Amino acid sequence: MRIVDVCAFYTPHGGGVKTYVERKLKALPALGHEIIVLAPGRHDSVERRGPGALLVTVAQPTLPVDRRYHYFTDRNAIHDALDAWRPDFVEASSPWSSATKVAQWQGSAPRALMMHADPLSSYAYRWLGGVASRARIDQMCGGFWAHLRALDRGFDLVVSPGASLSRRLGAGGLEKVVTVPLGVEPGIFRPGRADPDLRRKLFDRLMLAGDGIILAGVGRFGAEKRWPMVVRAVAQASRRRPVGLVLIGAGGERARIVAAAAGCSHIEIMEPTANRGELATLLASCDALVHGCESETFGLVASEARASGLPLIVPDRGGAFDQLGAGAGLAYRAGDQTALRDTIVRLFDAPGAFGGHERAAARVRTMDQHFADLTERYAALVPGAAVVPEWTVTPRFVEALSA
Incomplete structure (x- = not known):
């Protein structure tokens, strides 16, 4: 055809x-x-x-x-x-x-x-x-x-x-x-891409203790993505547990996101990369994906994170939520900053939150x-x-x- x-x-x-x-x-x-x-x-x-x-x-x-x-x-x-x-x-x-x-x-x-x-x-x-x-x-x-x-x-x-x-x-x-x-693009996103040296550098840049976790956020900086809410929730959660955020993207909401992150040393906002291998390595070197948008039709980033072996923290509606299979992470009430903060904290205590995802990663479509x-x-x-x-x-x- x-x-x-x-x-x-x-x-x-x-x-x-x-x-x-x-x-x-x-x-x-x-x-x-x-x-x-x-x-x-x-x-x-x-x-x-x-x-x-x-x-x-x-x-x-x-x-x-x-x-x-x-x-x-x-x-x-x-x-x-x-x-x-x-x-x-x-x-x-x-x-x-x-x-x-x-x-x-x-x-x-x-x-x-x-x-x-x-x-x-x-x-x-x-x-x-x-x-x-x-x-x-x-x-x-x-x-x-x-x-x-x-x-x-x-x-x-x-x-x-x-x-x-x-x-x-x-x-x-x-x-x-x-x-x-x-x-997801075949052959790019997988757990084996994790880079221990990159992970140590991220810990240093985010000023995290050794038992902390690094959340990844990836996506266009548009209003519907709710990144200011995500950033504020991570900043609040970091006062209770050692958690940081690496946020990768670009777009019109950047100034609002930077303002929301002001005063929190555990958040880094990075420019997007056109190198898909670099993005896959970064994802695999983090501990979980956090997502704020309930209007995704499929949730490509969530699928890429699953293929990288990461658990998900996603809103309870939309395409990203469709990616949340049994044991794949946690959901929070869409658009609710407090619910997201509490869910991030809860991830620390969730049974098997950071293990057992490698086998599931190989089954990602x-x-x-x-x-x-x-x-x-x-x-x-x-x-x-x-x-x-x-x-x-x-x-x-x-x-x-x-x-």
Whole structure:
């Protein structure tokens, strides 16, 4: 099959979407498919990523709230690109307006909506959760639920990466939801990457006693991630037990996070690294992962931590909570700083909290397993599709490909 992924929130600057896309560009050709990732960008470009894999950008405006991103405003730009690349199957990877534009395309190829984002949890539930129940918030957001149901009608599949999100989408009236969990990059995250020298350096930098524990936090510094709450909870817990935090990320909330960490010598805020091996070594050298976001659709970082042999401290809702199997860590009430502080303290006394995770780490699902399951579902909707031997495109894209 030739698959075109209309990926509205890809940026070369990093993040979970980039991790997913980069692996996809390798995994799908290995499965015998062509993959074209179509993203909004600064200018039109076509980049070869090996046999059967292209990263294509279409010139679109910069996203005002985060200038690292661009966003699709032009429906014709998407439709022209789909007409040019002649896909056997089309994905839309965001439930925003770009998905509506994909649903409106007049081509015959079947299509799937990938729910890589959970806007209701990221915004409405977080903003209004203190004053209204989820049922009441869903009523208040009836327009968005109507939008999701319209997308459900316009696509052949709605792919959810987590069981909890699938249940909510089904309860909201969507009828084509299937659950295809994501996974971690194969061969990178594992307990054996732990580095004793790095661990000693972290203990020194965090000013921890020898019997202390190091928590890792990884993710974009966005409001929905609740990092200021996590930082304050760790600072409070450190007054009771020897616990420190290494927080890795970047984004608009950095100033608030730094302010929340002020005065606590047991917290270090680090810049993200593009080297996945370095991140895997850092995770494996810590004692547990702490997470603040209840709006994750899958919880990729939580899965990477599990693959690294770490227990989890996660909110009791969302994709990160889906990762919390028996004995894999502890959950706390989402959005509750005091509950998080107490859960961090409780981890010190939890039976087997820091042992026995190596065997479970080997069973963590990989991204390649995810892509194999995903394309199997797609192939069932594209009978007789065959890989096109050469890229077949309109002249404008041929020129970009040759540049």
